[in-house]
Amino acid sequence: MAYAAIADRDQHLHDPDTFITKYIWSQDHKVIAIQYAITAIFVGVVALVLSLLFRLQLGFPDTFNLVDPNQYYQYVTMHGMIMVIYLLTALFLGGFGNYLIPLMCGARDMVFPYMNMLSFWVYLLSVIVLLASFFVPGGPTGAGWTLYPPQAISEGTPGIGGGIVLMLVSLAIFIVAFTMGGLNYVTTVLQARTRGMTLMRMPLAVWGIFVATILGLLAFPALLVAAVMMTLDRVVGTSFFMPEMLSLGRELDYGGGSPILFQHLFWFFGHPEVYIVALPAFGIVSDVLSVHARKNIFGYRMMVWAIVLIGALSFVVWAHHMYVSGMNPYFGFFFATTTLIIAVPTALKVYNWILTLWRGDIHLRVPMLFAIGFIFTFIHGGLTGLFLGNVTVDLPLSDTYFVVGHFHMVMGVSPVLVVFAAIYHWFPKITGRMFNETLGKAHFWLTLLGTYSIYLPMHYLGILGVPRRYYAYGDTEFIPASAQTLNSGITVAALFVAAAQTLFFINVIWSLWKGPKADPNPWRATTLEWMTPDTPPKHGNWGAELPEVHRWPYDYSVPGESEDYIPQTEPPHKGVIAGRDHGVHH
């Protein structure tokens, strides 16, 4: 079937006429995207508040007494799990994936709109089940976001009653939701692109989301397997993961299970998960940089290959999370090697971003600031990742704040900066209004400098040997008093960053009501989502006819052209062989 035959096959498009079918039980990918985004950001804020509570404890022990040791572990666990899965995965794929894939590929909607709607509602159910664990006796699980058995379901860990069961059930529900969404994203990219939109003409944002979705579809089953088996261990007393154990001097009924087996399953999911979050961020940041530097992305082909290569390699590095669990030294060698190899395509992407900026016509607008901020934090987090990828360096650092600093730089701050870049970048298209530039810039600087002052000192604490996962340190000989001062400083910075986020919410809400009407293409970008006949795009996206694609998405500042950008829909110019000699730098 030719492109358009599928892309324009509109028998699936329902015509929403009531408020409920338009905004609640909606099958429109744009509405679903916003539903996903609002839900994800809401739980993200819950997780942010939890982090403030335990940061207050760490920074000022014995002062506030807001949390007891059990709550400390519960909040740390919920913070991690919510941020990684229910915020970042859901926001990048369910939110941006849903919004951008059909618009950037030139489709009217996802290919299975009904399943897409179900995906959101099932996701919402998983969030409700997760949050319900705060209200069961014993509270949510405090097993750490990795949920390692045997401690996750043994006496002494908080939340081994309903908490851990609800967590596992919620994860299983999330995976069902993700699978329904993921089938849509992959099939839409493969089958519903408009005429002329080859895979190699897709914007990198779509590439990143596409490959990340494939990773998710193949990796989440590992978490499902682990969750099902651990639920049975907890509820009916099987021994998949539970070894023979004494608890309070009493022998438990478990016997013969392997906790390491769980770790393999968890990280076989867990490492690709890092890239499920990172690849969409890579893609989005590439597009934002290119648009606001008025320059084609440096090495588009290499960027695509790097995304695919990183995706493939991400399945063979998982055990670098398990160096301290004990393993055959040859395994350690193997996984350290693959980990260092994956740095090659990743570094390539970083070079290409910087080379995209080089001699560009850089416009330091809010999305661009966030994208450039991402390059800084990502290089920072990536380099410390090289440290930790080596077994001998990892062993002493593994249980310290160095690791906390590393993964928050690379997987916390970096993707969140891209989330903000993306929200500011597409805000005019999504809402039809402009945001306030000054507030946006203030939000950026406070967030970037604030997060740096949280996580940079953590690396130093880690090298000092301050262990993570502790409720309070008391008098410890090897930890100097100055470390505690630093800890207090980190907490102050965290409160500061959290407060700065109110600027973002004020900006979004104010702009929704009072923001000036946005131009359909305020950044003068080339990609299809800016070419919709209406802003914000109406149901069906394209009016009577689908757009037709004639060129790649990065024709910026083409020499000899009157405008500094050529939309993808623009047919080839007569007599001008665009892209000739000086038009192609690489």
Add this chain to the structure above:
Amino acid sequence: MNISVLFAALGGAILVWLFLLQRLKAKPWVEQGVIEEGGAVNAAPERVGLWVFLAVVTSLFGLFAIVYNMRSQFPDWRPLPDPGLLWVNTVLLILASVALQRARSAVAREDLDGLKPNLVAGGLLTIAFLGGQLLVWRQLILSGYYLATNPADAFFYILTALHGLHLAGGLWFWARAAGAVWKGLESRPVTEVAGVRLSVTLCSVYWHYLLLVWLILFGLLLST
């Protein structure tokens, strides 16, 4: 462990293959105008969606098989007896798959009289298979093999339950296809007839796949 690395390599290979399929050496910054080649795969989205879903299910059962294999090496593994009824159930599922295959060729010939009995037989045989699996569970429970008795028992229950759930999901799509056929196809517009043909075809693909999964699982259960 080694198997999981292999499995990962397989996943990677699929990605690379997908990618090579498209023009690896395309120079999108040079080429202009509408390019007709390199577009969508020549298949309905539902078909592509099903294959992507089968990849996900393969990942799920594949990981279970690996974990089964690893856990069964431990000294506390006590294999459970292989109930004879499982052979009967296996035959039922094979027959269901055959019936759906015949339904598929009937619908391709637009032979309504051949379609109806085969489609119904496929569904009923599947329901019989699921009933048979429940009977096996009952037999095992009566002989004292509970879920938590031994990991071997636990795996048996989980794997059969998971496989059964996937079949039950398939039955939902089967019921929709059967319902559409029953309402009569003669007076329907061409696109709807094509839709029914597609659902019957995809049902048969899904059933063959789940038969394959069952044969592998059954082999795995017999071998330990």
